[in-house]
Amino acid sequence: MRGQSHRSDFELIRSFQEGDSSALETLVLRHKDRLYTSILFLVKDRYLAEDIFQDAFIKIIDTLRGGRYSDEGKFLPWAMRIAHNLCVDHFRKVKRTPTIKTGEDQDLFEVLNFSEDSMEEKMVRRQSHDRVRNMLDQLPTDQREVIILRHYADMSFKEIAALTDCSINTALGRMRYGLINLRKMMTQRQIAL
Numbered sequence: 001m002r003g004q005s006h007r008s009d010f011e012l013i014r015s016f017q018e019g020d021s022s023a024l025e026t027l028v029l030r031h032k033d034r035l036y037t038s039i040l041f042l043v044k045d046r047y048l049a050e051d052i053f054q055d056a057f058i059k060i061i062d063t064l065r066g067g068r069y070s071d072e073g074k075f076l077p078w079a080m081r082i083a084h085n086l087c088v089d090h091f092r093k094v095k096r097t098p099t100i101k102t103g104e105d106q107d108l109f110e111v112l113n114f115s116e117d118s119m120e121e122k123m124v125r126r127q128s129h130d131r132v133r134n135m136l137d138q139l140p141t142d143q144r145e146v147i148i149l150r151h152y153a154d155m156s157f158k159e160i161a162a163l164t165d166c167s168i169n170t171a172l173g174r175m176r177y178g179l180i181n182l183r184k185m186m187t188q189r190q191i192a193l
Contacts, residue, residue, distance in 0.1 A: 009075035038153040042087045056083040077159045135185045143178030
């Protein structure tokens with residue numbers, strides 16, 4: 001698997017389609033953190049995010065095995081579309097909007113890889129992440145979604161616009177207003193990150 005880390009997503013997909021299961025493992029390891037983090041930000045429930053994450057990769061694997069993958073060189077945005085659609089499907093199915101939850105059991109940042117720091121540094125980082133997450137939760141859904149897709153999924157505004165079914169200008173506007181609202185919250189609460 002080490003020898004595959006330098007290969008492009010497209011090359012890994014081709015290898016997997018030709019029977020090399022380690023190529024899929026490399027692909028999953030390369031993108032799992034971004035995909036899971038984005039899902040978790042959207043659904044705000046660790047267990048639901050894990051389920052949707054698994055469902056997304058089942059769909060991805062089925063599509064790859066069936067030879068139906070056609071987004072050459074754009075694996076992550078394609079995988080994000082699948083995950084986003086599964087999140088939307090979930091909320092349609094339960095006929096509710098995402099709820100704002102806080103608590104110890106929803107620490108998103110446990111899934112991110114950080115080097116070992118002192119307890120004080122960890123506590124300060126956790127507090128900063130909690131503040132950001134809390135402020136993101138207070139944004140309107142469309143603004144929060146664009147910020148998450150842009151900063152956590154590293155998607156372009158063109159990809160975000162296609163995924164959220166809006167124009168690029170609308171996506172840019174949502175990002176702008178979301179950042180303005182975050183700055184206002186930081187100023188009102190005298191928060192420095």
